Amino acid sequence: MMLHPEIESLDRDALKALQARKLAALGERLGASPEWRDHFAKAGMHPRDLAAADGLAHAPTLEKADLRARYPFPMLTVDVSRVARFFATSGTTGLPVLFGFTRRDLHELVAVQVARQLYCIGVRPGDRGYQGYGYGLWIGGPSHELGMEKLGVTCFPVGPGRSELVVQWLRDQAWTMTTISPLFLAHLVRVAREHGIDPRKDWALRRAIIGGQSVSRAFREQLEAELPAGFRAFNTYGTTEAGGPNVGTACPYSHDRDEMHLINEDTLLTEILDPKTLQPVGPGEVGEIVVTTLDKEASPVVRWRTRDLVRVSARPYDCECGRRGMPTIGRIIGRSDDMLKVRGVLVFPSQIEDVVAGTPGTVKEAWQIYVDMVEGTPESVTVAIECEAGYAGKPSELADAVARSLSSRLGLKVPVECHRQGTLPRYEAKARRVLVKERG
Numbered sequence: 110m111m112l113h114p115e116i117e118s119l120d121r122d123a124l125k126a127l128q129a130r131k132l133a134a135l136g137e138r139l140g141a142s143p144e145w146r147d148h149f150a151k152a153g154m155h156p157r158d159l160a161a162a163d164g165l166a167h168a169p170t171l172e173k174a175d176l177r178a179r180y181p182f183p184m185l186t187v188d189v190s191r192v193a194r195f196f197a198t199s200g201t202t203g204l205p206v207l208f209g210f211t212r213r214d215l216h217e218l219v220a221v222q223v224a225r226q227l228y229c230i231g232v233r234p235g236d237r238g239y240q241g242y243g244y245g246l247w248i249g250g251p252s253h254e255l256g257m258e259k260l261g262v263t264c265f266p267v268g269p270g271r272s273e274l275v276v277q278w279l280r281d282q283a284w285t286m287t288t289i290s291p292l293f294l295a296h297l298v299r300v301a302r303e304h305g306i307d308p309r310k311d312w313a314l315r316r317a318i319i320g321g322q323s324v325s326r327a328f329r330e331q332l333e334a335e336l337p338a339g340f341r342a343f344n345t346y347g348t349t350e351a352g353g354p355n356v357g358t359a360c361p362y363s364h365d366r367d368e369m370h371l372i373n374e375d376t377l378l379t380e381i382l383d384p385k386t387l388q389p390v391g392p393g394e395v396g397e398i399v400v401t402t403l404d405k406e407a408s409p410v411v412r413w414r415t416r417d418l419v420r421v422s423a424r425p426y427d428c429e430c431g432r433r434g435m436p437t438i439g440r441i442i443g444r445s446d447d448m449l450k451v452r453g454v455l456v457f458p459s460q461i462e463d464v465v466a467g468t469p470g471t472v473k474e475a476w477q478i479y480v481d482m483v484e485g486t487p488e489s490v491t492v493a494i495e496c497e498a499g500y501a502g503k504p505s506e507l508a509d510a511v512a513r514s515l516s517s518r519l520g521l522k523v524p525v526e527c528h529r530q531g532t533l534p535r536y537e538a539k540a541r542r543v544l545v546k547e548r549g
């Protein structure tokens with residue numbers, strides 16, 4: 110199940126030696142860039158210090174503010190004329206940030222990284238691929254297309270949307286694999302049924318690589334049950350800053366444990382760090398994914414803080430698939446910006462959402478977390494929910510049910526207030542679920 114066994118089966122020490130050689134070369138390249146020299150000078154360093162054994166561990170991290178300060182082509186290490194194509198981050202606030210890709214970055218780096226991921230989940234030359242991610246400035250669509258081409262998959266680049274056409278072509282053209290958002294694939298299954306198409310019988314899909322959102326194992330298993338026998342949906346993870354959807358992919362073994370390999374560690378060095386101390390976390394612990402691109406020519410990053418949190422596997426190395434040195438991590442559990450640590454317990458809004466949404470009688474879109482801060486530290490949290498207008502029981506019973514589930518899910522007692530439907534705030538765009546109250 111390895112496209113590049115000579116690399117993918119290396120043990121951890123061999124991979125680290127390879128990374129060290131590439132870090133030294135990266136330092137040389139960045140040393141030629143005034144912007145990168147300035148950036149490293151903030152930590153009293155020169156990019157060439159990346160050649161030292163502890164160079165990376167002391168290098169400054171890179172954040173959105175660093176990039177915004179260098180508008181319009183932040184940290185671009187080649188002349189704009191050498192950039193074949195720009196991609197951009199989605200930019201929910203402010204202007205999108207541009208990342209350049211040379212021809213080599215596109216065809217010999219991203220294409221190879223993604224082809225390796227597709228091969229890992231069981232895609233093979235001759236497969237027929239429905240590419241369902243978006244195009245334009247977003248890297249999702251074009252990068253998967255490049256990976257399919259590199260591997261020898263026949264690509265049908267419809268992108269997202271045109272659901273009625275897609276559900277029909279999935280049947281008539283017998284597409285066998287797809288790169289797609291899990292929510293859109295679930296939508297296609299519904300649309301197919303409405304048009305008298307039974308995905309289980311009428312489609313030929315056998316593999317999907319799903320990313321864009323992190324979904325629970327329960328969601329994935331339900332999806333798999335609605336598609337042809339043998340179909341499997343594998344999680345994937347990446348970011349534009351890292352150069353694509355190239356960071357994590359599940360192999361068949363880690364898939365069963367709801368985990369992914371950091372599968373391109375020869376070209377993409379990943380650190381999992383405590384978001385406060387920036388020290389590496391150990392097996393079984395939660396940390397933030399921080400990435401360094403080792404081979405990227407245009408717009409490389411060194412210690413880019415993704416803000417995405419994951420749990421490192423209890424046993425991160427020597428997977429049964431033969432990948433010995435490419436560690437395994439859990440699925441993305443939240444953003445470090447949203448993480449709360451209450452009396453030593455990590456709490457994510459996504460966990461509270463799971464409980465509220467999973468309790469019958471609650472209004473799914475209306476809930477809040479109130480945090481009581483004492484001297485800058487969360488002392489307690491209270492969750493507010495709404496009771497559906499037609500709920501048969503008492504509101505206090507609904508509050509108790511949610512409180513019991515929260516207690517077992519989080520290992521923390523959380524008071525729950527239940528309000529009448531329509532009383533809590535509604536949000537049109539991004540919800541502000543966590544509201545902070547400072548005391549003392």
Ligand SMILES: [Zn+2]
Pocket residue numbers: 360361362363370428429430431432
């Ligand atoms: Zn594996």
